[in-house]
Amino acid sequence: MFGIGGGELVFIMFIVLMLFGSDKVPEMARTMGKAMAQLKNATNDIKSEIQKGVEVNGLDAKSLSNLTGDINSQINKVKEDLMGDTVAQVNKATSNLLGDSVDQANKVKEDIEDITGPVKRQR
Known part of the structure; x- marks a missing residue:
């Protein structure tokens, strides 16, 4: 029940x-019970109205499940396409950035060696 154990309850x-x-607790419990009953009745009314609307429009549970299955499959296909393209673009950008960074690091290393080369020889 809502992830609440006996001790916590x-x-x-x-x-x-x-x-x-102690005098207010029974009153509060009755009020909460009535509220829960009203909520349950309202939920049942909404369910019945939806069911009536479905029956009036000629839809049944099987056609609705087929429709939602088709929609979900299309959504999953689009997600896979987008993710595949995104991963490829990220990999390409990463390799470009790493390649440029390595080139720049090597150039800086050579510059430092050129500058410190004569200093090391003078020792």
């Missing part, structure tokens, strides 16, 4: 009892 009930007192 007892602790919560203890805190509620301490905050509101």
Whole structure:
């Protein structure tokens, strides 16, 4: 139940009892029970209205599942295409950047060796 264990539930009930007192807790529980019942009834009403709308439009569960399956397959295909293109572009950009960086590093290394070369020989 919402990832709450028995000990945690007892602790919560203890805190509620301490905050509101023993005379308010049953009243609060009744109010919450009524609210949950109203929420359940509203959910059932919405489900029945959706079902009626589906029946009026001539759709059934099988055609809806086929339609959603087709839509999901198209979405997955587009994702794969986009990801493939993106990965290829990232790899190309990475290799270009690394190649340029290595070239620049080698050039700087040669420049430093040219500058420090005569200094090392003078020792």
